[in-house]
Amino acid sequence: MNMIVDGWFSEISDMWPGRALSIKIREKLLDIQSPFQHIVLYETENCGKMLVLDDIIQFTEDDEFAYQEMLAHLPMFCHPNPERVLVIGGGDGGVLRELSLHECVKHIDICEIDQAVVDVCRKYVPSLSCGFDDPRVNVHIGDGIEFIGRCTDCYDVIIVDSSDPVGPGIKLFEDPFYRAMRKAIHSDGIIATQGESFFMHSDVVCDLMRIARNNFPITAYSYMMVPTYPGGTLGVCLGSMRYSLSEPCRKPTAAMQAKLRYYTSDIHRASMVLPAFGARLLEA
Ligand code: SAM
DSSP states (O other): OOEEEEEEEEEEOOTTTEEEEEEEEEEEEEEEOSSSEEEEEEESSSSEEEEEEEEEEEEEEEHHHHHHHHHHHHTTTSSOOEEEEEEEEEETHHHHHHHTTTTTTOEEEEEEOOHHHHHHHHHHHHHHHHGGGTTTTTEEEEOOHHHHHSSSEEEEEEEEEEEOSSSSGGGGSSHHHHHHHHHHEEEEEEEEEOOOOTOOHHHHHHHHHHHHHHHHHEEEEEEETTTSGGGEEEEEEEEEESSSSSSSSSSHHHHHHHHOOOOSSSHHHHSSSOOOOHHHHHHO
16 A cells, blocks of 8 residues: 655555665556556656556656666676576566666567556656667567567566566466576576565575575575665576576676666675675575
8 A cells, every 4th residue: 555645655564574665756647557557657756657566666766777787687798698688577677677778689579468568668658768769679469478478588687677576476486487498598598587675585686695695506596775665775697507696707898887877887796795694584
């Protein structure tokens, strides 16, 4: 549920009991019920546009770059030549925008369950949905679980930009899906998934990393600062069949780095150095 009191949107959820981020709203731009979720788009006072799915904030334009850049570039710079990439979820287009910076990419599939999310973001949030303009992008509307089940040895990198483990996203956080991703990537492939927050969802993070370790020989957990997300942090769970995840084998060109506002090779390495409680959590 969420509340709007005196123009402030408060994100109240039992996923983070007893806490709520509040953001000042200027205007509600859209409020629809798709076959999968309740979709609301706001213009905020200070954070640009804000997409809310089933009462959970998906992004604000103010700081979405932190998350989109890390989720996309962490796996991409760990692979020497990622040509074929799959995105599951990501219907706002932000991860696609980041992937389009990689000239080595030849083919991108994106499987988003909700056409309405794509339509809303294409109409109202071009700063993210510009990612759909890349001619290498092929859009599939459907359940990522079903899509990945049809893939064997197809991709160099798979990125799961899903909502939280609620509603249509639940099965994207479970072992069968990670097994299917392992089958879908090449023998030297890499996967990266939306990894929640070890401040707010330590149980989910532990489960994710256990599932990743059961399916991939090399795993890592990275975290970044995103003020809009609960606890101000979000993580990325990574799995690799061969290449190091903590030491990128490629780095942004000067021209690419000039466009990036969060990712650098240094922050890549640093983002996997966890605070004591986080390291203990993931060692357990
Ligand atoms: N950055 C956001 C976050 O970290 O919470 C995620 C953004 S993106 C809007 C999440 C997308 O995942 C939504 O568009 C949602 O429709 C999609 N999604 C959820 N479950 C899915 C599934 N099973 N298959 C494909 N897409 C799914």
